[in-house]
Structures are given as structure tokens and as C-alpha cells.
Amino acid sequence: MKKLLLALLLAVTVTSQPAMAVEKLELGFGVGAAPDYEGSEDYVPVLLPYARVDLDSGQFLRLQGNRLRGIDFKANVLPDDIWRFGPMLGYIPERDDVDNNQVDRMQQVDTSVMVGIFWGIEFDGWAAEIEAQQDAVGGNGFLLTLDVGYKVPLNYQLMVEFSLFTTYADGDYMNAYFCVFIF
Numbered sequence: 001m002k003k004l005l006l007a008l009l010l011a012v013t014v015t016s017q018p019a020m021a022v023e024k025l026e027l028g029f030g031v032g033a034a035p036d037y038e039g040s041e042d043y044v045p046v047l048l049p050y051a052r053v054d055l056d057s058g059q060f061l062r063l064q065g066n067r068l069r070g071i072d073f074k075a076n077v078l079p080d081d082i083w084r085f086g087p088m089l090g091y092i093p094e095r096d097d098v099d100n101n102q103v104d105r106m107q108q109v110d111t112s113v114m115v116g117i118f119w120g121i122e123f124d125g126w127a128a129e130i131e132a133q134q135d136a137v138g139g140n141g142f143l144l145t146l147d148v149g150y151k152v153p154l155n156y157q158l159m160v161e162f163s164l165f166t167t168y169a170d171g172d173y174m175n176a177y178f179c180v181f182i183f
Contacts, residue, residue, distance in 0.1 A: 015101075024054040030065065037095040042136045058082075074118055082123050090114030090133055092140075095177075108175050112140045125151045141173025 030048035035041070048065030059077040064072050069092040077086040092112040095103075114137040120129030131145040149163035169177075 020055040020057050020059070020092050022053055023053075024057045026050070026052040028055075037098070037103075037109075041101070042099065080112075082121055083119040084118065084122060084129065088116050088119060088131060090115075090116070092135075107179070109140065110138045113137045114143065116143075117154065125153075127151070135173075138176075139172065140176040141168040143173060144168040145171070 010074075015075075028050040030050070032046050032048060033043040035047045037045050046065070049071070050062075050064050052060055052062045052064075054060045058076070058078045058081040059079055060074075062072075062074045063181045070093055074087060074088045075086045076084045078084060078112075092114065093108040094111045112135040114133035116131060116133030118129055118131045120127060123135045127147075129147045131143070131147070133143045133145075135141055145165055145167045147163060147165040149161055151159055151161045153159045162171070
């Protein structure tokens with residue numbers, strides 16, 4: 001009986017929350033060149049997808065091709081138009097199809113699912129953000145990224161974003177992606 005009452009109370013609480021309307025929907029993509037794997041001298045063309053749903057509360061969901069590594073998903077949980085904070089998931093594909101003999105001697109690097117949080121600020125086209133991510137499945141290490149950028153609207157439907165970032169990688173990450181074992 002207690003479980004039923006708790007379930008009913010939770011259902012009433014969830015259904016009594018005000019609905020949040022979608023304020024803006026952004027879809028886009030970029031095309032670029034990225035190393036075949038981190039540290040590679042061979043570059044391959046990459047498609048960088050982008051999708052963002054802004055709610056009228058200031059919260060958002062964002063899926064973005066992540067520079068050189070893969071794809072990131074972020075959810076801003078703060079109901080604020082300027083400050084950003086929330087969970088994030090990242091995907092880094094495995095290293096495969098290597099043409100370099102030295103890299104073949106490196107340990108196999110499986111797919112990484114990076115789990116973390118982000119915090120940032122965004123106003124008048126400017127943005128700054130810090131991200132902390134840990135690999136949750138392969139033990140491939142920890143990343144801390146600082147990003148600063150600016151968005152320039154070209155017209156109502158087209159925008160260009162410039163960004164400068166730096167990343168700290170811990171020893172586990174560096175060993176997984178850059179350590180060569182000599183037998």
C-alpha cells in the first residue's frame with residue numbers, strides 16, 4: 001500500500017509540473033578534416049552534426065560533432081538564459097584500420113563512452129565553458145576541456161561559430177591513446 005501511495009504521489013508531482021515549450025530548434029552540420037585517430041598524420045573528411053533544442057526556461061539539449069573525437073550530448077539543467085550546467089555524454093570511436101607500424105604496436109583502444117559534467121556562461125554571442133569527462137566503459141582516462149567561442153549570425157537562418165579550446169588529458173588517457181609498447 002505504501003508503494004502504491006508513493007507511486008501516486010510521484011505521478012501527481014510529475015504531472016503537475018508546468019509544460020516547457022520549445023523556444024528554438026537549431027539543426028546544422030559542418031564538414032572538416034580530422035586525424036584518422038588521435039595522433040595520426042593521416043587526415044580523413046568528417047561530418048560534424050549539430051542539433052540543439054532550447055526550451056523557454058533557458059534549458060537545452062544539444063548533440064554536436066565533437067571537434068576531433070566523436071560526438072557529445074549535453075543537457076543544460078539550469079533554468080537560466082545565461083548560466084549553463086548539466087550532464088554530458090561523449091562518444092570516442094575505437095582506433096582501427098591503422099596504416100602505421102609503430103601505431104600497430106600500441107595497445108588496442110576500444111570505443112570510449114565519456115560521462116561527465118559541464119559548466120559555462122553564454123551571452124551576446126560569447127560563450128565560455130569547462131567540461132570534465134571520464135571514460136565509463138574502457139578505462140581510457142579523464143579529460144578536462146576549456147572552451148571559449150563567439151557566434152556570428154549571418155542572417156536569420158545562418159550562423160557561424162568560432163571557437164578556441166584546450167584540453168588536459170590524464171595519464172590513463174595518454175597511455176591509452178599515445179603509449180607505444182616495445183617488446
